[in-house]
Amino acid sequence: MSSDEDKVSDYLAHKGLRANVFSKEARQKGKTPDFSVYSNNGLEFYCEVKSIQKDTVQGLRKDPVFNRLTDDVHTAVKQLHAVNENTAYPDVLAFVNHDDKCGFLDLIAVLTGDFINQNEEHYPIYRQFSEGRIKDEKSRIHLFIWLDDFKPERLLFSQTQADFHQRLCKLFGVPPDSIKQVGS
Numbered sequence: 001m002s003s004d005e006d007k008v009s010d011y012l013a014h015k016g017l018r019a020n021v022f023s024k025e026a027r028q029k030g031k032t033p034d035f036s037v038y039s040n041n042g043l044e045f046y047c048e049v050k051s052i053q054k055d056t057v058q059g060l061r062k063d064p065v066f067n068r069l070t071d072d073v074h075t076a077v078k079q080l081h082a083v084n085e086n087t088a089y090p091d092v093l094a095f096v097n098h099d100d101k102c103g104f105l106d107l108i109a110v111l112t113g114d115f116i117n118q119n120e121e122h123y124p125i126y127r128q129f130s131e132g133r134i135k136d137e138k139s140r141i142h143l144f145i146w147l148d149d150f151k152p153e154r155l156l157f158s159q160t161q162a163d164f165h166q167r168l169c170k171l172f173g174v175p176p177d178s179i180k181q182v183g184s
Contacts, residue, residue, distance in 0.1 A: 004051045004096035005034055007147055011094075012037060012047070015172055019047065022083075031082040037092070044171060045090040045142070045164075046083055048076040052097040065102045066129050069095075069110045077137040087140070090164040094145040104146045104154045111138050111156075143168045 009019040012035075019035040026032055033048035050072040073093065080091040095107065109115060113130030114122040130138070139160045146154040155172060157179055159165045169176045 002049075002051070005049050007096055008047065008049045008094045008145070009035070011145070011147060011153065016040075017044065017171065026083075031079045033076070033079045033083060033091075036083075039171065043089060044167070045092050046080050047092040047094055047145075048079050049094045049096060050076060052095055052099050052102050054099045054101070065099070065106050066110055066126065069102075069107055070129050070132065070134055073110070073134045073138055073141065077134075077140045080140065087161075090142040090161075090168055091140055092143045092145060092168075093141045094147065097146065097148045097150075100150055104148070104151075104156075107144060107146060107156065110134070111144075143172075 005019075005021075012019045016039060018038045020038060021035060022032040033046045035047040035049075036043055037045050037047050052068065052072075072095070076093045077091075080093075084091060097103070105116065109126045110129045111134075112122075113124050113127035115125050116122055139158060142158050142161060142164045144156040144158070146156070148154070155174065157165055157168060157174075159179075166176065168174075169179075
């Protein structure tokens with residue numbers, strides 16, 4: 001496992017969950033996410049880990065942070081779909097961020113299409129990302145985990161499937177009524 005996969009595995013272990021890596025045979029057959037995640041009750045969800053590294057070609061691409069996040073969501077959905085085609089279990093995408101120019105609000109911008117200012121006003125200036133190639137794909141992810149080198153972890157529940165939402169809230173110890181809505 002990479003150090004970022006270890007970081008996510010350790011985070012999940014602190015929540016009482018066990019991250020199992022897919023077998024070499026399964027990985028050789030095709031795309032897989034990084035983990036199948038278990039509790040004492042059995043399989044709970046599938047999890048893909050994406051690392052956000054500093055952009056070494058900053059300035060050469062238009063909105064490199066947003067492009068990278070969009071690419072990560074797009075790729076993760078393919079990997080999760082490969083083992084969970086019928087969405088029998090929740091799909092989770094964990095980001096491990098090492099780029100101080102990228103933050104949790106950038107993920108929210110990519111998913112909602114909105115810039116959110118300090119007064120929590122929404123401005124729809126990132127719709128080319130939220131309504132682009134991940135328009136339908138983003139709802140396939142039931143929970144986004146954001147582990148940052150610079151700040152405490154963050155969770156973003158998509159709430160796209162009520163049963164999965166309840167299950168994930170319970171697993172992560174988050175009261176459903178405490179979740180702040182950020183959608184557009």
